[in-house]
Amino acid sequence: MSDYFDRVERQIARRVEQGMPRSARRPSAGGYLAVAAGVLVVIVVAGAFLLARGAGGGANPSPAAAPGASVVFSVSPAAPTAVVERAAAILRERLHAAVPGAQVSVQNDRVIVTPPTGHAAVRSQILALAAPGRLTFYDWEGQVLTPNGKTVGSQLPSPSPAVMDISQGNGSAAPGQLGAGCVPLQQALGLAAEAGARHPRRTEYLGRLKLDLPAGYTVLQAASSSPGRPSDGYFVVRGSPALTSTQIVHPKATTAPGTRIPDVEFGFTTRGRHAFQALSARIARRGSELSGPGQTLNQHFAIALDNQLITVPFIDFKQYPDGINGDLGADIAGNLTSRSAKELTILLRYGPLPVNLTAAG
């Protein structure tokens, strides 16, 4: 005899055997957070590319840097030896996971990596893993500025294309992408300087660029719409990130059951769970308040790695009116290769570097 409880048991047991469906594993940047898949693919490819050049050495090994040659990194900003040693220790851990046999040492406040011999692709891996590795989450509309110095969220709904492009994207670009309301670097720096004129200045790094910015303002590089090409568009955000790498735990490179597409899943610390729930709830509430009959204005959050946007997914306020429970963590999905997923996982697992490392040559 089969009663209700037997039928429930069989249904769930069947799901167990099928493996956790992609959409069930984590509230996902590619699933629940409902980024258009095509956009995410492009963004993540861009992210992978940026990872590869994150240390500033360029994606392609220079002719002088043959496989097996040491890679010398200068440190910025200048830091006490103890801080440089800590950066070297983190880099050592990262490399140990991906390039066994690589030696990391500190000499004259430079970090030197000597790779194992006979490993053809090792330089690009070293460069990828020497990226700062700071993952940040922002309330997109709540923090991103338009050229008039106001946040997008404070102006919605709006007939202004500048506002709507940043918030909702347009026919050719999704939010956060090149072409969706971003501006050239000089204009972004001017906007930040003007909006934060009364704030003290500080130095921030964006790849190889050293930026002079008012405290509390960050310039984010737009996600590229052309895989393999860095974007030359920028956004300015005001305020601190809602979540950072330090609130991420247990990152894991994995593949979606069924599709076998590589992705990176992770959980949140207790504080991170609360922050993620609060962030998504705030965004959902704003989406609900701004939307009316016949017009849905979904609101977004942004995920950036080392101030380079990876993805700007929206929160479906109809499905998650109270935000997304962070208990299940999240994942970054898309057209990651198994290698770039592993590299991103390593960056998240060992935490961000306390300084930036720039490869010579």
Add this chain to the structure above:
Amino acid sequence: MSRAARATDGDLLTAVVAGDGQAFASFYRRHLPAVVAFLLRETGDREATADLTAEVFAAVFLVARRFRARGAGSARPWVLGIARNKLRESRRRGRIEDRARRRLALEPEILDDEDLLRVDELAAGAELPVLNLVEQLPESQRDAVRSRFVEDRDYDEIARELKCSELVVRQRVSRGLSRLRNQLKEDER
């Protein structure tokens, strides 16, 4: 004793994470009566109990990897915690929670009269010694202990509901727990 019967809850949930449907079935059968009994007592509604039970076990699968076993410790408090959260969420939203079932794309199951009788049978067969003892506490202590530990509510909220001071609630909880401890010690002898 079968292998499944010998396995700890931690073993079963580890196997569930690895995709073992049989392990899930064993875990489900082990904890089903307790979950049903808990939900029936809280809701007093057999249909809601059946519906929420399915939701609780769907959630168990989704969060199985988060279970941290302590030795051969039972997952019963963990499962009942999920049940309590689902119940609270349902009350807050004014409808039965179904998020986990939607995530797993489970088909809705129709309840008939026999299923509703089965709810009563399962609840009657549940082994919830501590919760049963809670029910035997004097009324004032029972309400305070249930509100605090079964429903996981704050002292100030309980005080408002019971129309007494927070200090009084704390005293009632303390006395109730003391009585429960003594009762459990006697039962162990």
